[in-house]
Structures are given as structure tokens and as C-alpha cells.
Amino acid sequence: MNYAVITIPDFSLHALRRSEPDLARKPVALIEGEGRKAVLVQVSPEALGVERGLAVSLAMARCPGIVLRTRDLKAETDSHRLLVAAAFTLSPRVEITGPECCTVDLQGANPEQTERAMRQGVADLMRMGLPARPGAAATPLLAHYAACCAEPVLVVRDAREFLHDLPLSFAEPTARQAEVLDGWGIRTLGQLAALPKAEVGQRLGTEGAALWERAAGETTRPLRLTQPTQTFASAWDYEPGIDNIEPLFFKLRRYAECLAFELRSAGFVAESLALTLLLEDETDYWREYQLPEPNTDVEGWLKVMHSQLESLTLPARVVTVRFVAKPTRPLVKQEGLFDTGLRDPHAFWENLAKVSAILGEERVGTPVLEDTWRPDSFTLERPAESVPAPGPAAVHPPQGGVLRRFRPPRPVLVMMENSRPSGISGYASGAVQAAAGPWRASGDWWRPDHWAVETWHVEMETGEIFQLARTAGGWTIEGVVD
């Protein structure tokens, strides 16, 4: 098999039903034309007694509960993107043959792997509400015939046998050709292909020879290749606007699944997500969600967004949503033999995102000290994937108790005696029983925010040991030594 064709029968109808889940299992038909001239063009199997080409009034009489709709071009565009994404899972050489059909060049591909990929693609599209039918054969035309007959996947290995019983209508003869061939008793492609091509050409002309080639499935053509998408974005509207997250998440999930599928088929994962909400008052809300680990896990995406969105209050209703996934290549790395990794990385990053939503992103992480002696200087960074082996022990072992900080430091009045604190008043008051210090430090003198601090440890009558700091702003209690 050199080519595959993926097609979705009744594409417009399935695209519509996919965009409106309420229509599932209801008799639905698409109509074209206006007024009395309107006729049914696509009909769902639930609409019993109704067929294509039927007038609307007749269809309503035969099937009273039938839902009649016109085509939804936005829904068709979304579904078409999924079809194209599925085609790119088979090969990078894809032609968009029509809105409901893609042709794929499989030359050089492993047949078994391709067939598995086709079945997987069918399952993925089916899960998203699109019953695709892929067929594979030696030529694009044969593959198209195969796709039309597929239930759900058909790989043609013997073209002669496959064509033998196919109706002549597959080769699309003109009315005159069909009449002549019917007179000859030719009703299948196999019967026509069994005739000598030259003889058919002599009697039916060049058009007849072309029909014979189509019947034999020998017609081949170069594909008009398309490039895989590099932008992964979806947008949708609400009419009327929405004021809570339930309807937002309902559609967000569906579009997120589509984007994740597109990303996977293009060999990407999402590095970050961006959500833009356009409001009724013509303002907008924009937020980027940095994913803890690049992935295409829709549930994980939604959890990250839900933690933040559920506490969001907007000044007006949401009328339009734009959702963008920033693509990146999947991380491929090998863990160190003795690294202590995460037992459940997804839970770890997801829970960190939840905690960030509660506290704010800047208030959770692993503390990393800054390269300065300035008091209380550190940053919180993203925790390491694995806990590395500890470094060598400090040359000078630490002494004394550990400071427990007051943030912000508590202002206090300090009485001095012989240049040493003798009593304090303010947050804590009383006579100082013993004092140790001063320890002086300063830095960044070349910058506007230069600093200098004098630190003391004082033991109070209550037994508490406070760390006092004298800066240009006065005395403060920085914390308690514990």
C-alpha cells in the first residue's frame, strides 16, 4: 500500500453533532436551499423513513421529531483540523483532498505500523465524535475506493479482487457511458477492467479509456502536499455571554482535547497554555499557565486552570474565549542511577499548581539563597525533579539556635547602656538580661538600595532570645532564636 485516504462520511452532519452534544441520538438532517426548495442533504441514521433529497415538509411528515439544521461552518473547520491531524499521524506527506477527506502518501512506511496507526486514528477520531473511514491501497484512487468501503479500516492488497464486485458508479461514468455499459452487461468495476482497454477506447473514445483506467484503479497523480500546523489555538464565542466557569470548562475541555490531539500528531507537547477571555464590556482577561512539565494531558491542563479560574471574579460576562497551547518538543532525558525521583510526578506538579493557586506563585517552592549577606535574601524556585546527593559537610559546623523570623520585623524601642541594649519596649517589653553582639554587615553601597545592619541577640526576663536589628530606619525585632 502506497497511499491512504481518510474520509468522514456525512462530514457536515457529524461536525454539527460534535459541536452540539445535545443532538446525539436524535434524528437530525442537514438541509440546503431555501423555502419550498429546501431539501435534505445529509441524514442521521436515527431519522427513520427519511432519505437524502427529500423535501423538508415531507421529511417532517415522515419523521415528526426530526431536527433540521443548516451547515455549521465553524464546527466543520474544527472537525477538519482533527481529520488533518489524524492524517499526519500516518505520514508527513498529506494532501487535503477535501473538507472531509485527506490523502496520505505512505511510500516507504511500514505497512503493519501504518495499519495500527490507522486503527488508532479511527479510535481517536471516534472518541471525538467523528467516525472516520481510512482505506489504503497502491494508488490514491484505489485508496479512495477502499475508504468508501471501509468498516472501519480497509487495506487493499489485491486490487483485482477488491475491484471485482465494486459497483460501476464508483468510477463515476457519465449517464451515456452507464447506459452503454449497462447494455453490454457491465455492472461492476471488475467486469469493466476485464475488458481490453484499447477496445473500450475504440468504442467509447478517450473518455471511455479514462473510465477504464478509473475502473482499474490505475489512475495516479501527484499529491498537493500541505504543511502540518505550527499554531495550536482555538477560539469560540458564547451567545449570550457566560458568568460562571461551568460552561467555560465544558467547551474548554473539548477544545483542549482537540489541541492535545493536534499537538500529539505533530510530535509536540504543550509547554504553556494561554487563555484570553473577551468580556462584554470590551475589556479582556489574559492569563498564561506555565505547565510544570510539558505534556498533552488534558486532565492535567484543566486542573491547573481550574485551580486559578474557580477563584476568578470578572467585571463582565465572557463572550469570546481564545485558548492557545505553546508547543515544544517532548523532554527526553535519562535519570541518574542514584537520583531520587518523584513517585508520582503528575500529582507532584499538579499539587504544586494547586498550592500556587491558593498562595500565589511566588510563595511556594524550594528556597535558594541569594549571593549576598543582606538579611532575608532568598528566592523560591521550582523544586528539582529529583533530589540530588548532598554535598560535603560544612567546614565550620553551625553554632547556636536557629532564627525564626518575624515578617515584617516588629519595630521596637531599645534602651542602650554602655553601648549595649539594656531594655526594649514595643512588641516585647522588659529588661534585657544578657546581650550578645553587635554583628555588623553592609553591602550594595554602589546601588541606591544599599543596606547596613547591626544585629544583637538579647535574652529577656521571660527567657526568650530575640534578634534585634538596627538599620537606618531604627530598631526592629527580626525574630526569635529558637
Added chain:
Amino acid sequence: MPKASSTLAALRSLVAAWNPPDRRACEGVPTGVPAIDSALGGGLPGGQLTELVVAPGSGGQLTLVQLFETTRSARQRVALIDATDAFAPEVVAADLLRHLVWARCHNTEEAFKVADVLVRDGNYAAVVLDLRDAPGSALNRIPKTTWHRLHRITERQPAAVLVLSRYGLVPAVRWRLELPSRFRLSEQRRPRLELITALHAEALRGTFTEEMAG
């Protein structure tokens, strides 16, 4: 009428069913403070809450830092839920904090929300909920059901959960220890390891010998 032995066996099986099966199988997490580890029979028990009651200056922060150092050596992850945002990372060597996830809460309510998330996580060997210096009014408002919920969550996870408090807070806690001693300013020049070794822990509820007998 059923025999007494069969009734007792049924009662035991009921108690066993109520107790999560992996409760005793969870390994303890040594704190590195000999007095605490010996009182707990090896370390903070996994899948259980342990409460440590500490007055200011009695070594609570020292214990916390020692726990960080011990777990760092074992390359285990630790979460610190800091209800009053009081931890000072500069007092510890930078390398000793690479396993730590520090949640700097604004208030007690946030601390419990974060605890609810992190205790469930399963990636941490120990989760420390530091409620010292949290306003008494906020602590008194914590409903018992919140503690009950935390107990139940903890039971299902391997992590040891340590609650640091100024007075006994946690209802129905299996282990409640207190550090009664207080350091003087004159002792601040002693090596930290000596201070840790000198710490004394009193069991206010539950002892290792009771546990063994039970």
C-alpha cells in the same frame, strides 16, 4: 449464643478493618533529634499525625532544621507549610534545602488548605504543618472536623505529618511531645549538634513503650 473467643475475634477483625492495613507498615522518618526519635521509637511515624508542642526558645526551630538535614541526607522530600511565614532559610546551608518545598502561607486558613493538598501528594516523606505563633483566635476556630479530615487523609498516605504548635491543638493525636527545656543566650556559642543532643522531649500523649505493649 456465640462463644466469647469468637466474639473477640470478630471484634479484632472489625478493628483491623477500621485501621488502614498499611498504617504500621509505613516507615518512620527520623528527625535527627535523639530525644524525639527515641520517644517515637525511631522517628516520625508514617501515615500518622505527630504533634510537637514547643515554647519560644525551646528548640522547635532547631528540631525543624535538624529534620531537614536528616531527610536531606536520606534524599527524601519534605514540605513545610508555614502558617506564619517565619522560616528563615539563611540559617541553613543552601545545599540542605534542595529537597524542601516551602509553602509561605498568609494565615491559618490557607495553611490548612495547603495541608489538604500536600498531605495527599504521596511524594513527600514528611509534611510539617507549622502553626506556632498563629493567632489563638484563628486556631480556636479550626473545627474538629478539619482535624478529623487531616487524620483520615494522613492515614492513607506514607508521609509522616508533624504539627508544630505552642499548645496541644490536635485532637485524638496519637503522639504529642513537648520540648520543655529552654536555651540560654550563653549556650548560643555551642555547636548546634550539641544543642540538639541536649534537647529533652516529654511525651504528653502516647509513648513508644505503650505502643509496643498495645
